[in-house]
Amino acid sequence: MVSAMVYDLDSIATVGVVGAGTMGSGIAQVSAMAGYDVVMRDVEDDLVESGFETIERSLDRLVESDRLSDEQAGAVTDRIAGTTDAADLADCDVVVEAVVEEMEVKQNIFADLDDRTAAGTVLATNTSTLSITTIASATERPEDVVGIHFMNPAPVMRGVEVVVGEKTADAVVDFAHAFAEDLGKTTWESDDKPGFVTNRILMPWLNEGIRAFDEGVATKEDIDTGMRLGTNVPMGPLELADHIGLDVVLHASETLHEELGDRYKPAYLLKRKVEAGDLGKKTGEGFYEYE
Incomplete structure (x- = not known):
């Protein structure tokens, strides 16, 4: 138009x-x-x-x-x-x-x-x-x-x-x-499609990193280090989720899950962290602790 x-x-x-x-x-x-x-x-x-x-x-x-x-x-x-x-x-x-x-x-x-x-x-x-x-x-x-x-x-x-x-x-x-x-x-x-470019790709990446930690694939430090050094991103998925805010990640994931189906289903540990009030950097604790 x-x-x-x-x-x-x-x-x-x-x-x-x-x-x-x-x-x-x-x-x-x-x-x-x-x-x-x-x-x-x-x-x-x-x-x-x-x-x-x-x-x-x-x-x-x-x-x-x-x-x-x-x-x-x-x-x-x-x-x-x-x-x-x-x-x-x-x-x-x-x-x-x-x-x-x-x-x-x-x-x-x-x-x-x-x-x-x-x-x-x-x-x-x-x-x-x-x-x-x-x-x-x-x-x-x-x-x-x-x-x-x-x-x-x-x-x-x-x-x-x-x-x-x-x-x-x-x-x-x-x-x-x-x-x-x-x-x-x-x-x-x-x-104007759900998640646009960034979150359509980012949210599954964050959630899979959280699932890998929850399922004992590696420590959170090794997951983040592996992704930083293995894919040349500035932050790994757990670090980045903390930085964005776990409540924000959960809300975006739930919105995309509703629109696009199970491949966007939020990780269980993400939900548990948000329910506990551990939202990442802004509250002082998420997957990591912050001053």
Whole structure:
């Protein structure tokens, strides 16, 4: 579908981000680092403040490694405005949603954005598994809705997955690639199929690594070492699952299991860890322990 609207990257001044969690704060940071003004919105002041704390820690690490100066880091935070008022997103030129992976929640957000933002505002979702087409159906302009799936952590990971919904305009797809590239990312494109490219392949890999550990094939250290050195990946499956968050891995696996069948069935040990509250790095314990 071709839209009549011209989606011009040069006309983008303000980026809206819905959600101030791990992904939302990361997207806000990389957008501000690229020179955009950012409105970062969440439902509670404490969540917005937590998002700023995450951004400040990330920027501190960049300063410590001499990749940013103190002045540059300060300029980044100055470009980000935090809010709990959805009305503050009305004047944004592009909005990226990065909230919990629940379809009803996302559809409610997109229906609200549809009412608040001007026609032609690109409405993007950072979803990792849910249908872009179904999310877009909550709006009156599905041609403006696209998937811009950042990898975690967004300030560090170089890749962004652009996901094309059934009615996403060609010009919006082109804009999504150009916008992500302007943030310093490299993009690839996926059709709106369950899991897209990354999680469709990643989730079985993570779960098989967890099963191998649970079934005594090798220690967790040897599984991760074998995969790092044997396949030239930066992290093995158990390390990476901890880094992503075991609850996030479980939710994505369950979504794909429902859509695609038993080859995506979550590992039993993954479920047990999540039920115990051991979610990985963010809680201090998963398959490994963290300070």
